[in-house]
Amino acid sequence: MARKKIALIGSGMIGGTLAHLAAMRELGDIVLFDIAEGIPQGKALDIAQAGPVDDFDANLKGSSDYSDIEGADVCIVTAGVARKPGMSRDDLLGINLKVMKSVGEGIKAHAPNAFVICITNPLDAMVWALREFSGLPHNMVVGMAGVLDSARFRHFLAEEFQVSVEDVTAFVLGGHGDTMVPVVEYSTVAGVPIPDLIKMGWSTKERIDAIVKRTRGGGGEIVALLKTGSAYYAPATSAIAMAESFLKDKNRVLPCAAHLTGQYGVDNLYVGVPCVLGAGGVEKVVEIELNAEAKANFQVSVDAVKELLDACKQIDGSLA
Ligand code: A3D
Numbered sequence: 001m002a003r004k005k006i007a008l009i010g011s012g013m014i015g016g017t018l019a020h021l022a023a024m025r026e027l028g029d030i031v032l033f034d035i036a037e038g039i040p041q042g043k044a045l046d047i048a049q050a051g052p053v054d055d056f057d058a059n060l061k062g063s064s065d066y067s068d069i070e071g072a073d074v075c076i077v078t079a080g081v082a083r084k085p086g087m088s089r090d091d092l093l094g095i096n097l098k099v100m101k102s103v104g105e106g107i108k109a110h111a112p113n114a115f116v117i118c119i120t121n122p123l124d125a126m127v128w129a130l131r132e133f134s135g136l137p138h139n140m141v142v143g144m145a146g147v148l149d150s151a152r153f154r155h156f157l158a159e160e161f162q163v164s165v166e167d168v169t170a171f172v173l174g175g176h177g178d179t180m181v182p183v184v185e186y187s188t189v190a191g192v193p194i195p196d197l198i199k200m201g202w203s204t205k206e207r208i209d210a211i212v213k214r215t216r217g218g219g220g221e222i223v224a225l226l227k228t229g230s231a232y233y234a235p236a237t238s239a240i241a242m243a244e245s246f247l248k249d250k251n252r253v254l255p256c257a258a259h260l261t262g263q264y265g266v267d268n269l270y271v272g273v274p275c276v277l278g279a280g281g282v283e284k285v286v287e288i289e290l291n292a293e294a295k296a297n298f299q300v301s302v303d304a305v306k307e308l309l310d311a312c313k314q315i316d317g318s319l320a
Contacts, residue, residue, distance in 0.1 A: 003058075004028030004247055007072035007111060009103050010079035011040040011062065013229055014119060017236035018076055020047050023058040025240070027247060031069050032062045033106075034079070040064065066106035072114045074243045076144075077130060079103050080120040082230055093122060093308065094315050100126055101316070104133025115246045115281050116141045117239050118257075123176040125308035127257050128270045132319055138259035140281040145176030146255025146272040147238035148231075152218040153182050156211045160203055161189055171255055171288070172215065173272050174301030180272065181297040182212045186288060242277055249279035258282050264290075266302055269309070 006022050008015045011034035019030050030047075032040035040062030048060045061068060069075065080096040100120065107116060107130075116136060118127040127143030134141065149172035158165040170187035174180045184194045189202075198205055214221070222231040245252040256275045260266040263285045264273060274286040290298060313320040 004073045005031065005069075005071060006243065007031045007033060007069035007075045007114070009033045009069070009075055009077045009106070010120070011036070011043055012078060013232035014078040014236050014239075015040075015076075016043045016047075017232050018078070018239060019043060019060060020050070021236055021240045022243070023047050023051065023060060024054060024056050025244070026056050026058060027240070027244060028073065029059040030061070031072065032060065033064065033066070033069060034062075035064055037064060066110050069106065070110045072111040074246060075107055075111055075114045075116045076239050076243065077103055077116065077118045077120055080126070082121070090311060090315075093125065093311055096120055096122075096126055097129055097312055097315055100129045101133050104130050104135075107134045107136065112136060114140070115243070117242055118143045119235060119239055121176070122308055124257050124270050124272070124305040125312050128259075128309060129312055129316075129319060131259065131270070137281070138261075139283070141259070142242065142275070142277075142282055143176070143257025143270055143272075144235065144239045144242060145180075145257055146172055146274075147241055148235050149176065149180050149182070149215060149218065149272070150255055151234055151238060153187065153211070153215040156214055157187065157189070157194070160207060160211060161197065163189055171274060173255060173274075173290075173294075174298050175271060175305045176257065177301075177304065178216055179297070179301035179304045180216055181294055181301055182215050183288075183290070183294050184208060184212065185291060185294070245277040246279065246281065251276050251278040251283065253277075253286060256282065258285055260285065263287050264298065264302075269302065269305055271302055271305055 011032040034040040044060040044062035080099045083092045120126045131141040150170045153170040154168045158168045167190045172182045257270045276284040
């Protein structure tokens with residue numbers, strides 16, 4: 001059986017980490033793509049030279065030519081720029097929208113059967129635009145945010161409860177950003193929901209509220225520490241979990257920015273919801289019952305995503 005092919009569009013901090021993780025896990029052969037001449041080639045060579053030490057077989061190639069992603073099974077998109085001081089959200093939106101147009105066209109021409117995972121920010125708008133520009137089926141284009149956001153929530157909860165992260169499950173829904181919705185009622189330690197753990201005296205509502213707040217600002221906390229960029233280890237690990245579920249048809253239930261067609265009362269938007277990811281891409285959107293507070297928070301999140309899409313449509317008339 002031929003090896004799978006994984007194309008990483010964008011070879012910056014997350015792109016390089018994705019390549020290393022995918023190679024170590026032998027998920028397939030890897031193409032690192034970037035417009036920055038030398039970066040994808042240099043990273044491909046560097047990671048390939050770790051192979052003999054760590055005993056992994058993966059061919060790695062760096063490229064600035066879209067024909068090299070030909071026939072890719074998975075494309076993970078991190079191409080774009082991050083917000084710099086003095087840059088408005090709309091400036092960023094305008095720049096990354098143009099990047100999504102070129103990436104979408106590249107994927108459409110060379111990897112139309114791929115499962116595409118978008119990571120570029122602002123996530124919920126960029127994954128929508130990437131799908132529009134690529135023309136791929138909606139179930140084959142998703143955004144990565146929920147796996148990362150819920151991993152952050154799980155990490156903080158495991159610290160709070162002094163238990164293994166393995167036994168903490170958590171769901172974070174909604175858009176990626178300040179309006180994300182960590183759902184406390186569906187977050188558990190070995191199946192015991194957090195409200196029950198509070199009743200058992202393991203924590204207090206106030207402490208859980210503080211964890212929810214810290215999770216919402218989880219990306220910003222790391223930006224403030226790093227100063228020169230944003231998180232990349234956990235974002236890359238999260239996208240690899242999604243790619244692996246597709247490549248191995250694992251049918252994992254993972255929160256992803258998925259295209260909604262009426263679920264949760266939302267139509268034709270990408271928003272973070274639990275999904276079954278398998279060989280067919282997004283095989284199912286899981287519609288969980290939300291309480292009134294989570295519902296209201298989810299709506300705030302949906303409205304924020306809608307606002308971003310309106311801005312995209314104003315910048316690029318072809319999306320209207
Ligand atoms: P960075 O290290 O700057 O890498 C981005 C790469 O994209 C650079 O190497 C650029 O040369 C390249 N690039 C720019 N334009 C193009 C183009 N047109 N075609 C191909 N490549 C291009 O950033 P990063 O890897 O740290 O982050 C990448 C993106 O992920 C950013 O938009 C971040 O904001 C975003 N991000 C999202 C999350 C989520 O949870 C959604 C988390 C962390 C970062």
